[in-house]
Amino acid sequence: MSWAGKILRVNLTQGTCTVEALNRQWAQEYLGQRGLATKYLSEEIDHRVDPLSPENKMIMTTGPLTGTMASTSGRYSVVTKGPLTNCVACSNSGGFFGAEMDFAGWDMFIFEGKSPKPVYLSVMNDIVELLSAEEIWGTSVWHTDEWLHAKHQDPMVRVAAVGRAAEAGCLYAAIVNDQHRAAGRSGVGTVMASKNLKAVLVRGTKGIDNVKDPAKFMNAVNAGKKVLADNAVTGQGLPTYGTQVLMNVINEIGALPTRNMREVQFEGAQSVSGEAMHEKRASDGKPNLTSNAGCFGCTIACGRISTVDKGHFSVENKPDYWGSSGGLEYEAAWALGPDTGVDDLDALTYTNFLCNEDGFDPITFGGTLAAAIELFNMGALTTEQTDGRELNFGSAETLVWAVEALVKGEGFGKDLGLGSKRLCEKYGHPELSMTVKGQEFPAYDPRGIQGMGLAYATSNRGACHLRGYTVASEVLGIPEKTDPLETEGKAGLVKAFQDATAAVDSSGLCLFSTFAWSLEDIAPQVDGACEGDWTAERMLELGERVWNMERDFNMRAGLTAADDTLPKRLLKEAAKTGPALGCVNDLDKMLPEYYELRGWTSDGVPTESTRQRLGLS
Amino acid sequence: MLRSLLIDADKCTGCVQCELACSFENEGVFNPSKSRIRVFTFHHEGRFVPYTCTQCAEAWCMQACPVDAIALDVNTGAKVVHDSVCVGCKVCTIACPFGTVNYSSVSGKVIKCDLCGGDPACAKACPTAAITYVDADQTGFEKMRAWAGKTDASSAASV
Numbered sequence: 001m002s003w004a005g006k007i008l009r010v011n012l013t014q015g016t017c018t019v020e021a022l023n024r025q026w027a028q029e030y031l032g033q034r035g036l037a038t039k040y041l042s043e044e045i046d047h048r049v050d051p052l053s054p055e056n057k058m059i060m061t062t063g064p065l066t067g068t069m070a071s072t073s074g075r076y077s078v079v080t081k082g083p084l085t086n087c088v089a090c091s092n093s094g095g096f097f098g099a100e101m102d103f104a105g106w107d108m109f110i111f112e113g114k115s116p117k118p119v120y121l122s123v124m125n126d127i128v129e130l131l132s133a134e135e136i137w138g139t140s141v142w143h144t145d146e147w148l149h150a151k152h153q154d155p156m157v158r159v160a161a162v163g164r165a166a167e168a169g170c171l172y173a174a175i176v177n178d179q180h181r182a183a184g185r186s187g188v189g190t191v192m193a194s195k196n197l198k199a200v201l202v203r204g205t206k207g208i209d210n211v212k213d214p215a216k217f218m219n220a221v222n223a224g225k226k227v228l229a230d231n232a233v234t235g236q237g238l239p240t241y242g243t244q245v246l247m248n249v250i251n252e253i254g255a256l257p258t259r260n261m262r263e264v265q266f267e268g269a270q271s272v273s274g275e276a277m278h279e280k281r282a283s284d285g286k287p288n289l290t291s292n293a294g295c296f297g298c299t300i301a302c303g304r305i306s307t308v309d310k311g312h313f314s315v316e317n318k319p320d321y322w323g324s325s326g327g328l329e330y331e332a333a334w335a336l337g338p339d340t341g342v343d344d345l346d347a348l349t350y351t352n353f354l355c356n357e358d359g360f361d362p363i364t365f366g367g368t369l370a371a372a373i374e375l376f377n378m379g380a381l382t383t384e385q386t387d388g389r390e391l392n393f394g395s396a397e398t399l400v401w402a403v404e405a406l407v408k409g410e411g412f413g414k415d416l417g418l419g420s421k422r423l424c425e426k427y428g429h430p431e432l433s434m435t436v437k438g439q440e441f442p443a444y445d446p447r448g449i450q451g452m453g454l455a456y457a458t459s460n461r462g463a464c465h466l467r468g469y470t471v472a473s474e475v476l477g478i479p480e481k482t483d484p485l486e487t488e489g490k491a492g493l494v495k496a497f498q499d500a501t502a503a504v505d506s507s508g509l510c511l512f513s514t515f516a517w518s519l520e521d522i523a524p525q526v527d528g529a530c531e532g533d534w535t536a537e538r539m540l541e542l543g544e545r546v547w548n549m550e551r552d553f554n555m556r557a558g559l560t561a562a563d564d565t566l567p568k569r570l571l572k573e574a575a576k577t578g579p580a581l582g583c584v585n586d587l588d589k590m591l592p593e594y595y596e597l598r599g600w601t602s603d604g605v606p607t608e609s610t611r612q613r614l615g616l617s
Numbered sequence: 618m619l620r621s622l623l624i625d626a627d628k629c630t631g632c633v634q635c636e637l638a639c640s641f642e643n644e645g646v647f648n649p650s651k652s653r654i655r656v657f658t659f660h661h662e663g664r665f666v667p668y669t670c671t672q673c674a675e676a677w678c679m680q681a682c683p684v685d686a687i688a689l690d691v692n693t694g695a696k697v698v699h700d701s702v703c704v705g706c707k708v709c710t711i712a713c714p715f716g717t718v719n720y721s722s723v724s725g726k727v728i729k730c731d732l733c734g735g736d737p738a739c740a741k742a743c744p745t746a747a748i749t750y751v752d753a754d755q756t757g758f759e760k761m762r763a764w765a766g767k768t769d770a771s772s773a774a775s776v
Contacts (some may be wrong), residue, residue, distance in 0.1 A: 072635075294631050
């Protein structure tokens with residue numbers, strides 16, 4: 001049980017909505033969310049499909065624990081083929097939207113085809129309708145959210161929507177729910193807009209009353225909550241500083257990519273850190289941070305709610321941005337800050353507001369702008385292409401101008417919407433794009449954290465910190481400390497993190513719980529809720545199955561082992577300062593062992609015996 | 618000793634664990650729509666406020682009920698709806714100035730906080746102690762302590 005047992009299939013070309021029973025056998029093999037929806041996608045589409053064609057499908061999916069009282073159970077994912085990477089895309093989001101899907105009685109919404117006109121999907125328990133979105137097409141996520149709340153006259157509806165970036169074809173557009181939580185990466189929002197689907201609105205009043213063994217489940221839930229509360233990271237660090245607790249830590253170990261990853265330490269890190277968000281500004285005497293916020297069911301509450309100084313140049317005479325909204329998380333703060341060389345906290349916060357308001361990934365945006373600035377510095381880009389603007393590292397004005405240009409989708413804003421890979425190719429310097437499989441790096445330099453180099457190179461959705469976060473072990477010592485500059489043993493470490501993460505992402509829980517929880521804490525919660533016997537071992541094997549299925553998807557989409565690599569900069573240009581001084585990432589020392597541990601050929605293809613062991617057809 | 622729910626909104630993160638605990642305890646379902654306590658989000662102020670029945674001594678709902686379906690639980694001080702008597706007329710929902718008594722179209726009765734018989738699930742579930750269950754006569758105690766700590770006398774004493 002605990003799965004709602006129902007899927008809503010929405011054919012946007014025909015304008016039809018049909019109800020299907022969930023495939024229970026697949027649920028036992030892939031659990032939910034990331035695993036189960038990828039199984040559906042992989043079975044239903046041609047892997048070589050153009051991600052922005054009507055033949056691509058997009059799945060919104062919850063996990064079996066989504067909406068229950070298990071801590072961090074507010075997650076849902078969007079699974080599709082991504083336009084930024086041409087790989088399988090799976091973007092996970094918190095907030096309250098996912099739980100509402102479950103309360104309305106649905107495990108998944110599968111969108112196929114393309115609507116002839118802009119529409120939104122309205123789901124009120126069993127009543128589902130495709131309604132006209134012509135009035136809100138061309139408007140922001142925030143406007144769409146407000147408009148739908150007003151139209152439906154119900155403060156409790158939850159909305160996930162795309163903004164103007166997606167409509168303008170920005171290749172890394174996000175789907176934003178609850179105004180400031182995002183299925184952020186790989187361009188899942190671009191896919192949604194390509195289908196003329198503006199928003200999904202959900203209201204559920206049924207709740208979840210089918211956990212397998214309520215007493216057992218609640219025991220496991222309460223034990224899990226206690227572990228989170230007693231842990232220094234999830235009980236103190238994250239609630240106090242959010243993920244931004246990492247800014248100074250990562251800078252100190254010399255792994256904070258700076259100015260398009262040319263350097264590994266940023267002199268202004270302190271000014272844009274989680275600690276700085278608490279400090280009172282000299283200008284107005286108020287801190288950037290207003291409060292911390294929990295997603296649905298989350299007892300960690302790492303979310304940041306922030307306010308920009310009304311007098312700051314970015315919001316001067318713009319009262320719409322004077323209130324509080326979703327503030328800086330670490331990855332966004334890094335991409336918008338150190339990677340562009342900007343140390344102005346309020347400028348970063350405003351830019352982040354715009355990423356939420358119009359739905360696009362701040363990591364890829366920051367990485368793309370950083371590449372553009374480097375292109376400009378070397379003369380490959382001139383003011384002729386940049387609408388007369390000079391692009392400079394360290395310039396908050398450049399950052400704010402660029403984000404507004406992207407939202408408008410005009411002039412150089414169009415170029416910025418390409419992502420750095422296509423931008424750098426367009427201007428003749430593909431080597432300046434700091435990407436894997438077309439997706440920009442997050443905030444950990446693999447010269448200073450070796451395992452992350454392997455995790456990035458082999459990630460199934462391109463460069464990403466959420467597919468195998470060995471930072472936990474290499475920097476924070478979770479579950480045990482490994483040397484960040486050592487390559488030995490990292491192949492096994494990366495594999496273990498990748499498989500466990502895939503399992504957590506398939507459950508409906510948040511990956512951040514794993515700062516404190518192992519699968520030994522999670523499996524009893526799944527077991528209390530879901531039919532079948534769920535142990536940590538079974539979860540880990542399920543994660544490995546999911547990982548190999550994603551690998552298989554990408555191979556069938558045309559990727560090869562040659563795509564499991566890093567930009568030359570990280571393999572050839574040594575770190576200039578800090579503990580990693582003189583280091584490059586030694587990917588070639590780790591990759592062959594990784595393939596072997598995975599049970600893949602030396603070309604990175606899962607062998608027949610591996611496929612059989614994992615039950616992959 | 619009578620106890621009452623004490624809400625400190627400054628500590629609330631909006632996680633709605635209280636709503637889930639309430640609906641599960643009282644209805645056997647994880648469903649915020651059936652919770653007697655609700656958390657309100659004031660997005661532009663970055664504030665979250667849990668809100669529920671304060672168990673008024675002279676409860677409007679209890680006085681308004683034409684069939685005496687709402688009665689005092691002498692052990693807890695809670696004003697409790699007795700489903701076998703309630704006719705779903707909703708007069709109590711009009712009488713309550715705070716909106717904390719609500720009608721359920723599923724059961725045809727009204728629902729309100731009954732303090733879970735003296736062991737409120739919401740307070741137990743709250744991860745930040747934004748909701749606590751304390752001596753009803755001392756609900757201001759922690760605030761007094763906080764303010765006391767700010768007085769000159771206190772800082773002088775600590776020198």
